[in-house]
Amino acid sequence: MRWRQGGCHCGAVRFAVLAPDEIEAVGCNCSICDKTGFLHLIVPKERFRLHAGEDKLTTYSFNTGTAKHLFCSVCGVKGFYVPRSHPEASA
Template sequence: MTETLKSRSGGCHCGAVRFEADLPDQVVALSCNCSICAMTGFIHVIVDKADFRLVSGEDNLIEYTFNTGAAKHLFCKTCGVKSFYHPRSHPDGISANLRCFDADQNLSGRIVDFDGANWEKNIDQINPGQGA
């Protein structure tokens, strides 16, 4: 049985950056303890690129990379919020911040801890066969 996907909207704090993602009602989200996720409180909802649309604010995004440079962290230039980014762990996907979906989206699920502080050792737990 295939889960029905619905368009869910979200964005940054100031509203300059807006996105839509096609997701089921129930998602599994990842709480990562790597340096950037722990500091920003980012809760990952992995979305296939084909199911993600940047609605507005592309010109208001600024990119930040570190370590391997594979992940492309995108922040709103106005409010500083990272509502989504291109993750190293899922090169064919987008990681949207569960906290940045609009409150009325009826999106629920469970949050799973991921030890991203030890990324190379643990990546196969969330992305079998596609480690570093």
């Protein structure tokens, strides 16, 4: 396991995730992930750290409202979200 860095396109949102050396990302069949090609690496919240940009995040929810899709309000990129299937985690 090691910490990996991520973020949005403009750099306003920055995060890190503690992930295995070999990552296995999975697809999702929800309409928003399917249309954007978003792949999931679901991790427990304690293995996710938001380093910058909390004030730049905007949330989009639909259907049951359980999933929280978080987008950078500057560039529009979704770097992570809280999945409906694992509301206690981040993807």
